[in-house]
Amino acid sequence: MSLRLPKLTFWRAVFVLVMAAGAYATYIRFYYGLGASTNLTDEFPWGLWIGFDVLCGVGLAAGGFTLAATVHVFNIKKYEPIVRPAILTAFLGYLLVVVALMFDLGRPWRIWHPLIMWNPHSVMFEVGWCVMLYTTVLALEFSPMLLERFRMYRTLAVLKRIMLPVVIAGVILSTLHQSSLGSLYLIVPTKLHPLWYSPLLPVLFFVSAVAVGLAMTIFESWHSSKAFGRKLETPLLMGLGRVLAVALAFYSTMRLWDLARRGSLAHLRNSSMETWLFTLEMCLFLLPMLLLFRERVRRNPAGLYTCAVLAIFGFLANRLNVSLAGMEAGSGVRYIPKWTEIAVTLSIVAAGFAIFRFAAQHLAVFGEEAHAPEERQMWQAADVAVAKGD
């Protein structure tokens, strides 16, 4: 225990520094405008806030709908203990995406405009509606954790009755939202680099989001088991690892087949920056896939965790390549984010970690304490059954 204290203070110091920088950057953003706080130009109007905070943030939240569907639709109950952390991650993810959007929009107070000003021909219109509706769905899926905490069992009972339509709506909205972030780029065939432009962008975005959702679930289970001294749900995570390997294999095959089909692999012969970034991205997808197909790696929590982190980095590389490197080529300008953009992004990520930690400490997020007393006994029985069964 004596070792834990200095480690915590270090991270707290980092947290305070990041938040201070973020606060100052926020002041610059809202007092002096986007020009003073970003390196965006007319030629390159979308930067780090869209590429990382929004595209990556939404993707990393995909564990929420993947696990909700697994447990509540496909009725695979053994994954129940990790649904709540995944839902919490997704809910926080979406809230933080909205915060990031408030920074990026030129006139953020008009964020509600798509509610009454419709243009169904716009992918951004679909994106806007998906963000609004799915954040509502996530709030409903998250609310049992709050309702239990405040012992509002009657509301909880009402909520449980409508949970199935809510979960189904969540899966549909997520499918639409994850894919629509790829569809955003369908309309720039002459601007996005051919290594990333594809008519399959919506499908590729969806499949890679499912994969990274699983990776994020492994990631947060591992971290919370470290932070709270919890027992790791190893058999469950092994199962997730196996599905993750299949998802990564499916994604990589589709991605490479698509590039080959359209003759875009020829671009790899030029040793440009795009080639290197593409190679890095593909390696970060293929490496965890190959590792996870070995049972020895899946049985080892550290191996599982490493693979999840690699897959997450692969996903981040892909989204940043599409939104930044891939778009830079056609724009004719170079874009390097300003410190203010990085500070805001870092403080949003830091806030995410801090709120997750706070929620995990004060709400019934993780399996063992997730339920009211009478339910808890059933849970323990279930854990035993799961441990025996797998």
Add this chain to the structure above:
Amino acid sequence: MSKAILYDSTLCVGCRACEGACAEKWGNPYDDNIAKQEKLSAAKLTAVRTFGERYSRRLCMHCQEPTCASVCPVGALRKTELGPVVYEEDRCMGCRYCMAACPFQVPAYEWHSRLPKVKKCDMCFERQQKGLPTACSEACPTGATITGDREALIAEARKRIAEKPSEYHNRIYGLKDVGGTSVLFLSAVPFEQIGLKTNLPQESLPQLTWNVLSKVPDVVVMGSALLWGIHWLCHRKAEVEEIEGAYRPFPFGKEKER
């Protein structure tokens, strides 16, 4: 009949009268320094660019099926019957998708404003409604920029090419590019030599996203039905197993009874 602009770069002498008239119309500052900037910005909605001895204008192309109007989530950009693509700043929330999507990289943003707007040429929509030519056409001393009905201008362009085939590159830029534009270009040399993009598809771009967006209702209906079916099937299986005694009691399996 929709209005259009014909810009004949063989007649342009690079006097920049169009730039000055445009700045005056929008109330933008204009001096020698600004004249030297050969690129569009929020304060310069048309720019004359120099390519050796040739000149070429940059301005909004007013596409027949504009990408910007298609991508705008709140419909702040719109193609008018009259031809111009206009911007309604009261709707705009500043997502800048129009800028990211425009194949001609035209819309500019007021990056340094606390109340930023998208800025682009509106082909003098208000003047055109009154039957007046655009400010740039009116200011042009050589007739390099003229306003008129699109069909009439296409006929005029074809006539000029036919009359002096040696002086023109045999193509009208904007006739079919991205599905056709309301700003048409003529040039003595291939268009890429005067800074125009010649790699653009001949079909309009909005179709690319509409192909996907039009399937959204199907995904919602079929997806919901499918998920409901899977849910019923998977829970029915568990119910049957429970009755037949092969079911392991997991929590929530009995949730409905309580």
